[in-house]
Amino acid sequence: MxxxxxxxxxxxxxxxxxxxxxxxxxxxxxADLSPDQKSRVRVEKVDAAIKLIPAGYKFVTAGKLTVASVPGRLPFAAYATDNKTPVGSEPDVAQLVADSLGLQLELVPIAWADWPLGVVSGRFDAAIHNITVTEERKAKFDFSTYRNDxxxxxxxxxxxxxxxxxxxxxxxxxxxxxxxxxxxxxxxxxxxxxxxxxxxxxxxxxxxxxxxxxxxxxxxxxxxxxxxxxxxxxxxxxxxxxxxxxxxxGGWPETAEIAVATKKGSGLADAVTAAVNAQIANGNYAKALGRWNLSAEAVKESRTNPPGLPKS
Structure with a gap:
């Protein structure tokens, strides 16, 4: 300076x-910071996505999609007026995925540094918080893209x-x-x-x-x-x-994408990708991004494990 x-x-x-x-x-x-989030986009379950959940996959809690969230700054995520419920664009995406898979959403607020171990150890089914796909991360996680970085x-x-x-x-x-x-x-x-x-x-x-x-x-x-x-x-x-x-x-000149992170080899990524694509097709995805003025970052299609940013 x-x-x-x-x-x-x-x-x-x-x-x-x-x-x-x-x-x-x-x-x-x-912004809508109410814990009940009545203005959040909710969707019906997607049978085609549910069928892609591996038969042997065990969710952290039966009937729930447990997702790591990092409340800190909007539009990504912040605490609701009850000071404990994460709300924002990333919780909205998590809700789309959970609803599509016929599951109840369980958001767990954590610090950013804690999501990788939490997913690998099985504490969370997924992490959804502005996570960029990189080749280094792909060694430990599977990814389902939902937003351009x-x-x-x-x-x-x-x-x-x-x-x-x-x-x-x-x-x-x-x-x-x-x-x-x-x-x-x-x-x-x-x-x-x-x-x-x-x-x-x-x-x-x-x-x-x-x-x-x-x-x-x-x-x-x-x-x-x-x-x-x-x-x-x-x-x-x-x-x-x-x-x-x-x-x-954000990875110029390389393409960078934001994605849902799941444990490598768990088999959940394909179901998540199908869930996101179903909501892209019916317009609910666009409504969810538009709620937080993120329409410019919309993807045309969710992809499982696309090329990530190269290792430095």
């Missing part, structure tokens, strides 16, 4: 941290920028990105490619405070923000002061 950017952040950070918190709370209040460029509503789809489009722009992230590495590679072509340099900005980041974008101090599309799309829908001008894979 430049000296001026640091000074800007420090000077107004304290004042805006309170307003940022209030904005986050207001955003959450507009996208990064998004967001600009103020009144911005003249209408599209960012390739490295050349960021030439000369001031772009905010989080330090140490995959999107930062992609952006830096884009900038180096532009430099080699003799294109105008881009300015990279970093802000630790989300409220300060927002002010920098709205004031014109920055032109665009690059971050995970899911969280940015949810925020844009609620605050209505930014717009999406481009998305690309």
């Amino acid at each position: 430049s000296y001026r950017s640091r000074f800007f952040s420090i000077a107004i950070g304290t004042l805006l941290s309170v307003s940022g918190l209030l904005g986050t709370l207001a955003q959450a209040q507009e 996208l990064l998004g460029f967001y600009v103020p509503l009144n911005s003249k920028i209408t599209s960012i789809s390739k490295p050349e489009d960021v030439a000369g722009l001031k772009v905010i990105v989080s330090s140490g992230t995959n999107q930062e590495q992609i952006l830096l590679r884009w900038i180096e490619a532009n430099k080699a072509k003799g294109l105008p340099a881009s300015e990279v900005q970093y802000y630790d405070d989300e409220a300060v980041l927002g002010v920098a974008l709205q004031s014109g101090r920055a032109d665009a923000y690059l971050g995970p599309n899911a969280t940015s799309a949810f925020k844009a829908a609620k605050e209505k002061n930014t717009k999406l001008v481009g998305t690309f894979s």
